[in-house]
Amino acid sequence: MRRLMIVGIGLAAFLAACSGPQRVQPQFEPVQEIATSVSALNTGAAEMVDETPTAWLVELSGRPKIEGGSDASVKADKDNFRALAQANGVKFRERFEYSELWNGLSVEASASEAAKLRGIPGVKAVWPVLTVSAPQPVDGGSETDMFTAITQTQVNIAQNTLGLNGRGVKVGIIDTGIDLEHPDFAGRIRYGFDFVGDAYNAADPNNSTPIPQPGPGTRPGGDDCNGHGTHVAGITGANGTVKGVAPEVTLGAYRVFGCEGSSSADVIIAALEKAYKDGMDVVNMSLGAAFQWPQYPTAVVSNRLVKKGVVVVASAGNSGANGAYSLGAPGVGEDVIGVASYDNVAVFLNFFTISPDNQAIGYGPATGAPTPPTSGSLPMARTGTPAATSDACNPLPAGSLAGQAALIRRGGCTFYQKAFNAQQAGAAAVVLYNNAPGRFSPTVAGTPAITIPVVAISDTEGVLINNRLATGPVTLTWTNQSGSFPNPTGNLISSFSSIGLSPDLTLKPDLGAPGGLIYSTYPLEKGAFATLSGTSMSSPHVAGVVALYLQAKPGTPASEMRTILQNTSDPKRLSVAPTTGLLDIVHRQGAGMVQIVDAINSTTRVTPGKLSLGEVESGSVTRTLTIRNLGNDSETYTFSHVAAPATTGTFTVSYFNAPSLVSFSSPSVTVAPGSSASVNVTITPNTGLANLAQFGGYVVVRNSEGATVARVPYAGFKGDYQGIQALAPTTFGFPWLARLVGTNYVRQTGASTFTLQGGDIPYFLVHLDHPVAKLQFEVLNASNNRPVHPVFNKFVDLEYVGRNSTATGFFAFAWDGTRIHSNMDNGNGDNSLFKTVPNGSYVVRIRALKALGNENNPAHWESWTSPVITLARP
Structure with a gap:
């Protein structure tokens, strides 16, 4: 089932700068609405987004040709991989193979088969093949x-x-x-x-x-x-x-x-x-x-x-x-x-004019609506005021807009809903105007289709027309002309x-x-x-x-x-x-x-060109800048600092005015032509800024005449980076043990039995609120919560996993009842890379190593243990 989900970000604005950090309130709504088409799974209560990949990049341990590998060596790596995969029954279909810049292949496989790929000797890593979309015009x-x-x-x-x-x-x-x-x-x-x-x-x-x-x-x-x-x-x-x-x-x-x-x-x-x-x-x-x-x-x-x-x-x-x-x-x-x-x-746009002075109003046509005409006139009508928060989101009186161009403010519901309501009220066209500074590109695609022209204009143009309509009639005249219009943003x-x-x-x-x-x-x-x-x-x-x-x-x-x-x-x-x-x-x-x-x-070069400060749990961090004089004369350089805002949050981003303190080992350096000098920069995050925040600013380098000749941006993270929760439950209570019924994942809140026949296999749904360095699924005996093998107990073992794109997204992993085993002969001639977990009762422990976490530090891992899973193969 395909459904449409609207995704947004909360943005806070600023008050005037002050001596300490200060939380500021939102000034306006997000400038752009984002609509994402997703595969929704009906849980009976809400919608979720399944972001599980179906294709994988298999990186082999040998060097690619660009780093010293030869044609023979990279071919041998791939041949060995294919042979071992076939011998162990790993199911996949090849898409591409690489040799020059990267040694490996891309394959199409299920998530459970991809986990097996990681256990094949010679495989360095397995990565999801991610899709990238081209924007629409x-x-x-x-x-x-x-x-x-x-x-x-x-x-x-x-x-x-x-x-x-x-x-x-x-x-x-x-x-x-x-x-x-x-x-x-x-x-x-x-x-x-x-x-x-x-x-x-x-x-x-x-x-x-x-x-x-x-x-x-x-x-x-x-x-x-x-x-x-x-x-x-x-x-x-x-x-x-x-x-x-x-x-x-x-x-x-x-x-x-x-x-x-x-x-x-x-x-x-x-x-x-x-x-x-x-x-x-x-x-x-x-x-x-x-x-x-x-x-x-x-x-x-x-x-x-x-x-x-x-x-x-x-x-x-x-x-x-x-x-x-x-x-x-x-x-x-x-x-x-x-x-x-x-x-x-500025933006070049087609325009219509409005009475009484034939003022040009630049517009962008909405996707999903008929192309606007290039001639003809319509009387205009407004459906709300500049203060309206949900203009035309509800049905309008039948015939109330008959033969008119309806002016409608953005906000409160989808563009389609606004256009549809106006169309049902008899409108001959719709003019949408922004509820925030600038222009926007709406879509009114939907069912039933919009059959009247729909165009978008800026906030200032919309207010202008609205104010004119408040005092008298306004006529819209379509033209075949275009021109340059200032862009407020x-x-x-x-x-x-x-x-x-x-x-x-x-x-x-x-x-x-x-x-x-x-x-x-x-x-x-x-x-x-x-x-x-x-x-x-x-x-x-x-x-x-x-x-x-x-x-x-x-x-x-x-x-x-x-x-x-x-x-x-x-x-x-x-x-x-x-x-x-x-x-x-x-x-x-x-x-x-x-x-x-x-x-x-x-004639000045400052290296590095940026300062990545990393995690600053307390105190300060010091970095060294090297200033090189590429000119013909000696130059004296002075240093200063310009702060930039700090932010907190992931899906919702809040802005803070919290300037860092920046000091220099020397206020200036004099550098001869063709020479260089260094200065240490010490940066202290604002002590009033909450932890788990990103902060930054700019080191400014000026010459002896006071002109800015270089800037070096810096940014870091204040607090314990591992303090960010990764395995977040969301409103759906992830992670889940689930069973796939048709196209729906059904959550299993208690002990469950699976035959591993057909589609009767356990699935694990995981939401990642933050990127993780490792993601592992371990099989434990239900009787004592001990691993089924002291070392080889995993069926998923991934590195560098990105976060879900939305607060409700998840990744789904199926378990076929096997585990990744040693790739070495165990003495009885069994070189199998994967072992079948016998029928019985188990639990699965999901472990996530937080970004930049130390895998030897238990505090840097998050974990979740499933309900009891009974494997009952016939």
């Missing part, structure tokens, strides 16, 4: 380029004054492909490969075999029937109607998405290997699997690419509404440039941009670029141009910036590129309360908005 206007976005990052100056265009730099776009016929890319798509074909959709259980299907003839990368990749590539390097950041780069199109739906991590790794073989200088991935550790394979493979001289840029993720620790892999990778999104300062972090830190408390994301409301290329058959939003749009902007830098300064090591860009990035104001003047949290914007001209012209 939001129609834009017909303007000719991204000129407002490129002014935010100094790209316009780099192009027009410095004469940079990215010529000679190869940028690989791992995405949905690129429209090979689009004139804005003429002659510059010279590399690529289609890994999936049109029909592939990783989220479709009926089409789960991603067989590479190259495009026709010798053309690279197939084609783009989705649109996302063409849009992404245009931001990096279009050169025509749209002029991208680096309009003369050479492009590689590596297609990992079909026409619709999702891709998967194993396909992405295959594309990374191909991009490496093709010699890309920069690789962009506007994609990611959310809630992941930096140890996830796509991140690890990306790190290896950087070590081999390829700059890898990736989206931080669009899971901001899902709370903290929501970053995606590969963007969370240690050496990857993980990119956050800021909103564009311009230069602020986009509401969808994911929130860090990384599960290992590394500072992520690294920096940001415009990604909200970006106009770029689109497949010709889909209109040639469109406006989309996402960290998918900010990442290729940074990839283009990297190309400009590499053109200006060829030979720059890939490993230094992130630091160079971070040093000169510009942090922006707090998006949830911009009028306070405070900076946004470091674990959402990183170093800030990238500034390419400042990066190129900088």
Whole structure:
């Protein structure tokens, strides 16, 4: 059964800064509503989200070729794995195999079979193959380029004054492909490969075999029937109607998405290997699997690419509404440039006009409604006031809106419900306006379908129309025109941009670029141009910036590129309360908005480019910064500090004004040309800030003239990181012992018997409120609660497991009555890797090692013991 779940994040704003930490109250609702389609299981009381993977990446212990492995050695590793798996009856189906950047395979298997894979000799780790989704388009206007976005990052100056265009730099776009016929890319798509074909959709259980299907003839990368990749590539390097950041780069199109739906991590790794073989200088991935550790394979493979001289840029993720620790892999990778999104300062939109002065009102059409007309007029009517909290959420009087365009404020119910109620009341069109600063992209898809045009406008435009309607009639006139409209949230972090830190408390994301409301290329058959939003749009902007830098300064090591860009990035104001003047949290914007001209012209280099302070249970933490003078004259540098807010919570994020104390071993250093000097930075979290909080700020470096020449972001965790509960019960009382009845998991609250025949097997449902370092399921004798074997008693043994995406999500693990055994001969010739647990009565103990926990410290483990399970095979 498929149902729709609305997921939100509570965001608190700030009061004015004061001497101590102060909790502040919400100023407005979340800017964006997130709707997620989930597989719901009917428990009779509520809905849950089953997030159990069905495919797995099997990492083998031998070295990949990039780290010294040979063709023969990696082949032998795989052959040995296959032979042992077959000999022990492990059931799986292969999807991909890897050799260059990662030694292993991807397979399709149940969770219980995946647990067995971990016990095969030579297997280093088993990871879930996670799906990544391409965002849907939001129609834009017909303007000719991204000129407002490129002014935010100094790209316009780099192009027009410095004469940079990215010529000679190869940028690989791992995405949905690129429209090979689009004139804005003429002659510059010279590399690529289609890994999936049109029909592939990783989220479709009926089409789960991603067989590479190259495009026709010798053309690279197939084609783009989705649109996302063409849009992404245009931001990096279009050169025509749209002029991208680096309009003369050479492009590689590596297609990992079909026409619709999702891709998967194993396909992405295959594309990374191909991009490496093709010699890309920069690789962009506007994609990611959310809630992941930096140890996830796509991140690890990306790190290896950087070590081999390829700059890898990736989206931080669009899971901001899902709370903290929501970053995606590969963007969370240690050496990857993980990119956050800021909103564009302007947006090109179609517009209608309103009487009496024909004022233009820019709008975005709602998904799921008919295309708005380009001519004709309608009288307008309002259904509520600017203070309404649930405008048009209830049925409206029949005929009350007959032939009119209904103005409806956002909030209180779904966009579909508002549009449907207006339609039933006779409305000829619906104009939705925001209940928070900025613009939004609604969907009114539903059953029965909406049959009238529905458009969205900003909060200020909505209030303007509402006020006019309060004093007299207003007429809406549709036009075929478009124009540039100011975006109230311009230069602020986009509401969808994911929130860090990384599960290992590394500072992520690294920096940001415009990604909200970006106009770029689109497949010709889909209109040639469109406006989309996402960290998918900010990442290729940074990839283009990297190309400009590499053109200006060829030979720059890939490993230094992130630091160079971070040093000169510009942090922006707090998006949830911009009028306070405070900076946004470091674990959402990183170093800030990238500034390419400042990066190129900088004569100062500060390393490291960021300070990940980790867990600070008490006291202070000290780090060392090294300042290098790349100029021709001696320079005296001084140091200061600018605080950023702190936050608590995971699914619900609360903001606090709690500046840290920062001191320096020396207030200044003088550095000769070509030399360097170091300074120690001591950071003390605010003592009034509650524990289990993320905090951060910026070290500011100024030259002898007082100009800021570098900033270094820092972030850490105050308190005992292992104090965060991982095995949270939620409203459903997880973990569960369960039986699968049809499509429903039925909770077993007492002793239960299973025959292990057909589908009569026990399932264990686990909700993870926080990422865990290990997740283990142990089999114990029910009579004495002792393990069935002193060492080999597990049937699930996983590492680096990300948290559930929602407060009600869970992972389901089936037990087939076996346990992982020794891979050594026990003296009687039995080399079986898995042992059958005899019929009898047992309990299962689930153990989770908390993030960064010490496995030898019992306090760092959480556990739960099931009701008695009786295995009664016939």
